[in-house]
């Protein structure tokens with residue numbers, strides 16, 4: 001164990017249990033540890049590293065801006081924010097955007113907007129707005145957000161939680177319909193659940209949900225923090241269903257892997273509920289974040305990473321599905337966003353991820369005993385093949401051990 005890890009274990013809170021590797025350098029899809037060993041990053045920092053590590057154009061945007069103007073707060077205009085927000089709105093088809101930093105803050109912004117919209121536009125009685133979410137959701141770690149999580153560990157010990165949230169099964173449009181009341185402000189949903197296990201809903205689910213929301217004057221808010229920006233092979237995952245939501249949250253890849261940059265984007269009618277002083281963030285929309293965010297969006301389009309994700313995602317899914325191994329329960333995903341669920345009584349996804357680390361493939365387990373794959377969208381087909389070969393070998397090892405039992 002090197003000095004840094006010892007210091008982290010000594011002085012750091014234990015809210016993570018990192019895998020046994022210390023990364024010191026990154027370039028493209030590769031990461032290196034302190035002994036110079038190279039790994040392929042099939043995890044992509046939970047989809048924050050969509051452009052590969054230390055993308056030259058993004059690093060340039062960051063360093064250029066850092067030498068020109070840093071944070072000045074939103075008390076003044078800066079000369080970078082407008083272009084970033086404009087580009088984000090044009091690309092997503094939204095009218096207005098509000099910049100924050102972390103994903104959780106963008107979701108909090110969405111919750112505040114939905115509630116105020118319910119009171120000031122829809123006419124819901126004061127303090128009685130309801131927001132419907134899905135079982136298995138992941139929207140971040142604030143008190144309000146974990147309050148409507150269905151994962152006991154995320155909630156236990158952190159109550160009391162804000163009222164006004166209900167949860168329905170993911171992928172079940174009829175359950176949403178049944179849960180809506182005159183007080184319902186919004187339905188908040190991940191088009192594909194990421195942390196929940198890379199859960200892909202039935203075809204047409206989101207389109208049906210959009211119809212139901214429109215019928216009942218309920219806002220449809222898609223949390224695209226993980227699924228957006230090309231991850232699933234479309235700019236937004238909701239576009240697979242031809243849906244334009246009332247509002248969208250973006251984060252993770254929006255900061256190019258360099259900075260926390262998030263956005264809440266919405267139709268004018270929703271965003272106009274915010275007036276000066278209602279909501280804000282010291283660092284949100286700072287010139288460096290805006291410069292990097294704009295460069296990230298431009299890079300996504302100019303390098304055709306969305307198309308690349310669609311094409312290579314088909315390949316990744318096909319290669320993983322071609323692995324014949326009784327340990328595999330299901331392979332699911334869309335674009336370069338794929339989960340391999342393992343039979344719980346055969347192998348734990350965490351153990352498989354640890355073994356993959358040993359053979360040079362970085363990934364991570366998530367809920368439903370699933371190994372997640374969300375590599376940088378810049379990955380090459382041959383790199384995918386190399387990684388999938390390692391996955392097949394490691395699963396074979398686990399199957400052989402299992403067969404001896």
Ligand SMILES: *Cc1c(COP(=O)(O)O)cnc(C)c1O
Nearest residue numbers: 102103104138139140194225226
């Ligand atoms: C990661 C994630 C968040 C939270 O983002 P942070 O930057 O960690 O706060 C919110 N929603 C979804 C769908 C996510 O995947």
